[in-house]
Amino acid sequence: DAKTTQPTSMDCAEGRAANLPCNHSTISGNEYVYWYRQIHSQGPQYIIHGLKNNETNEMASLIITEDRKSSTLILPHATLRDTAVYYCIVRVTGNQFYFGTGTSLTVIP
Amino acid sequence: DAGVTQSPTHLIKTRGQQVTLRCSPKSGHDTVSWYQQALGQGPQFIFQYYEEEERQRGNFPDRFSGHQFPNYSSELNVNALLLGDSALYLCASSLEIWPQSIYGYTFGSGTRLTVV
Numbered sequence: 001d002a003k004t005t006q007p008t009s010m011d012c013a014e015g016r017a018a019n020l021p022c023n024h025s026t027i028s029g030n031e032y033v034y035w036y037r038q039i040h041s042q043g044p045q046y047i048i049h050g051l052k053n054n055e056t057n058e059m060a061s062l063i064i065t066e067d068r069k070s071s072t073l074i075l076p077h078a079t080l081r082d083t084a085v086y087y088c089i090v091r092v093t094g095n096q097f098y099f100g101t102g103t104s105l106t107v108i109p
Numbered sequence: 110d111a112g113v114t115q116s117p118t119h120l121i122k123t124r125g126q127q128v129t130l131r132c133s134p135k136s137g138h139d140t141v142s143w144y145q146q147a148l149g150q151g152p153q154f155i156f157q158y159y160e161e162e163e164r165q166r167g168n169f170p171d172r173f174s175g176h177q178f179p180n181y182s183s184e185l186n187v188n189a190l191l192l193g194d195s196a197l198y199l200c201a202s203s204l205e206i207w208p209q210s211i212y213g214y215t216f217g218s219g220t221r222l223t224v225v
Binding site for chain 2: 034036041042043044045046049087095096097098099100101102
């Protein structure tokens with residue numbers, strides 16, 4: 001059973017909003033959803049996390065559905081430097097976190 | 110403020126050999142997790158250390174072992190290396206109270222291990 005399901009790849013025009021979806025239908029009621037991104041096989045970088053309310057920070061916005069079974073990461077004005085693999089992460093058991101295979105986002109000039 | 114530091118950055122080993130990878134957590138963090146990332150895949154949880162003990166383990170054989178020191182730094186050891194162990198090994202540090210805290214994992218840049 002996949003803990004998270006994300007599209008394999010997406011393209012976005014530079015300057016436009018990038019909307020990255022994630023399904024996490026088995027998430028528990030008190031579990032957070034985290035988003036990280038990974039550029040050029042560097043270490044993953046934290047973007048944002050949330051429980052049930054929508055969240056916004058300087059990097060992105062996170063929209064979580066009311067039933068918490070899915071979420072969308074929004075990069076409001078994508079730049080070329082946002083080209084990366086984006087991971088939606090939930091906790092599997094205890095301290096074990098499931099990354100999945102992520103979405104490879106390509107920002108096109 | 111130094112983030113997570115991993116060493117070495119790259120390593121080439123021969124099948125059957127043993128390897129030790131090292132990680133220094135971000136200042137103020139007390140928990141260290143190790144992940145294996147094969148090419149084109151997402152990171153997979155190996156294990157987590159807190160208070161010098163292995164707290165949880167993923168689906169990895171006993172050839173993978175670790176240690177955490179009193180200063181919170183950690184080592185990952187892999188014995189009897191296989192070709193399939195070739196991967197990027199990531200260390201992530203965090204606070205024990207996560208995920209209740211606002212802080213998530215902070216990752217290092219990883220050690221690229223190639224087994225030939």
